[in-house]
Amino acid sequence: MLKSNAMQNSAYYHYSPSYKFSIGIEQVKDKYFDADYSYLRLTYLLNRKNTQHSQRNLYLQSGISSDGVDHYFYGVHGDWETRRLFSGFGYKETQTASLDYAEKYLQLGVAPYIGEYGDLHTWLMVKAKHDELTNEWNTYPVLKLFKGNALMEIGYTDASEWDIHFMYRF
Amino acid sequence: MKNFYLLFVMIAAVYTSAQDHQMHDMEGHNHEGHLHDTMVDGKLLEVNAERFDDFVLGLEGKQVAIVSVSGMVCDFCARGIEKTFSKDKTVLKLDVDLSGGKVLIAFDKDKNIDFEDIKKKILSNGQNATDLQIMKI
Numbered sequence: 069m070l071k072s073n074a075m076q077n078s079a080y081y082h083y084s085p086s087y088k089f090s091i092g093i094e095q096v097k098d099k100y101f102d103a104d105y106s107y108l109r110l111t112y113l114l115n116r117k118n119t120q121h122s123q124r125n126l127y128l129q130s131g132i133s134s135d136g137v138d139h140y141f142y143g144v145h146g147d148w149e150t151r152r153l154f155s156g157f158g159y160k161e162t163q164t165a166s167l168d169y170a171e172k173y174l175q176l177g178v179a180p181y182i183g184e185y186g187d188l189h190t191w192l193m194v195k196a197k198h199d200e201l202t203n204e205w206n207t208y209p210v211l212k213l214f215k216g217n218a219l220m221e222i223g224y225t226d227a228s229e230w231d232i233h234f235m236y237r238f
Numbered sequence: 239m240k241n242f243y244l245l246f247v248m249i250a251a252v253y254t255s256a257q258d259h260q261m262h263d264m265e266g267h268n269h270e271g272h273l274h275d276t277m278v279d280g281k282l283l284e285v286n287a288e289r290f291d292d293f294v295l296g297l298e299g300k301q302v303a304i305v306s307v308s309g310m311v312c313d314f315c316a317r318g319i320e321k322t323f324s325k326d327k328t329v330l331k332l333d334v335d336l337s338g339g340k341v342l343i344a345f346d347k348d349k350n351i352d353f354e355d356i357k358k359k360i361l362s363n364g365q366n367a368t369d370l371q372i373m374k375i
Contacts, residue, residue, distance in 0.1 A: 087318075087364035118309025118366050120339055151311050151336065184289070185334040189313050214314045237317060 073231040075100050075199065080109065088113045094131065100201055101164075105139070107131035114144075124148040129160070139164045152179050154191060169200040177212065188215045195223055195231070281371060285338045293333045293342050297375045300330060303343040303351050306369035307360055310339055318363035326359075341367075347374065 069080040076099055082092025094107040109131040117124040126146040133139035143160030154177035161170045177193035191212035198205045208225035217238070223231035283290075285304060294302060310316050316334045319341055323329050331344040341360070345351060353370045360367040 087362065113364070116309070116364060118364075120308050120368075121311065123309040123311050123315070123365075149311055182337065183313065184286070185313055185316065185336050187313070217314075217317055219314055237314070 069236075070234040071232065074229050075201070082109065082111075103135075106134040107141070108134075122148065122150045133164075136165070151182050153177070154179075154193065167201075171197070171199050173197040175210070177210075186216070188213065193221075193223075197231075281369075283371060283373070285340050285342070286335050289333065289335050290342065293331065293344075294375050297331065297344050299347055300344050300375050301347050301349065301351070302373045302375060303345065303356065304371040304373060305341040305343065305356055305360065305367050307339055307341055307365050308368050309365040310334070310336065310341075315364070316341075319360060319365070322359045322363055344375075 069082070071078045071080070077097045078094050080092055080094040082090045084090040089110065089112045091111075092109050094109050095104075096107065097104055109129065111127055111129045113125060114128050115124075115126040124147070126144065128142075128144055130142040131140060141160055141162040143158065145156065145158035145160075147154065147156035149155070154175070156175040157173065159170065159172045162168065173195055175193055175195045177191040179189065179191050181190070183189045191210075193210040193212055194207065195210045196205060196207040206225045208223050208231070210221055210223035210231070212219070212221045214220070217236055219233075219235040221231075221233040225231070283304065307319075310319075313334075313336060316336065319334060320332055323332050323341075323343060328345055328349050329343055330346065331342075333342045334340075335342060343356070351370070351372055353367070356370065357367045
């Protein structure tokens with residue numbers, strides 16, 4: 069998983085021994101603090117509800133940095149989606165030796181057409197994100213595309229510029 | 239202003255993509271409804287008919303397990319189902335019918351299809367198998 073935004077670039081390699089949790093290493097190039105470090109990350113599926121036309125998920129996430137035990141993060145994120153609608157949220161608290169800060173977001177989306185298995189799938193989304201480091205809410209459009217094992221999310225805002233997320237499942 | 243321009247470009251791109259998709263539909267890939275009016279095990283076979291017909295091509299003399307799956311709302315999430323069943327050497331062919339919420343799995347006619355095993359495999363991907371119909375082709 070590759071992510072790039074105004075605050076950092078990161079590459080996250082993870083393995084899921086079961087659908088309940090995944091473990092991985094995230095390499096971060098932190099633009100705000102001008103630092104490079106890695107996180108050992110763990111994500112746990114706390115709750116999932118499957119219905120015929122929807123799925124709801126609630127995840128816990130945490131990570132400890134290669135900088136030391138006083139640099140870590142924890143948080144929660146969740147989503148509810150049908151084949152037409154998507155809603156998601158996230159909250160992440162990061163503690164470092166010098167500064168503690170939180171990030172939160174809300175995301176809503178709609179699929180303009182319903183694709184079948186193997187088609188190119190498209191979501192039009194709006195994301196509202198708050199970062200304590202800048203103490204600003206940014207609301208911006210996001211285009212999410214996926215086909216096969218590849219997924220890409222592209223957002224753009226004047227304040228934080230590009231917010232790009234790419235994922236490939238092996 | 240730049241955001242609105244960007245949103246406009248995105249909508250235009252998606253509209254074009256949706257138009258292409260409709261053209262594709264007209265060529266014989268309708269994604270809406272199309273329930274097969276066939277009864278299997280006393281129940282209506284609720285699958286995308288054209289997708290099902292494509293799937294069973296070349297499977298004469300085989301059997302197909304039609305598994306109802308809940309929580310299968312996204313193509314990206316359903317990929318793991320295909321990956322899991324691809325490791326099973328008794329599986330001849332597999333397809334996912336997202337609109338019908340079904341997974342189609344072809345086996346040899348002599349294979350004893352074990353629903354509990356299928357349930358476990360689907361659950362390992364985080365979805366729930368809720369029903370099984372078996373159709374001899």
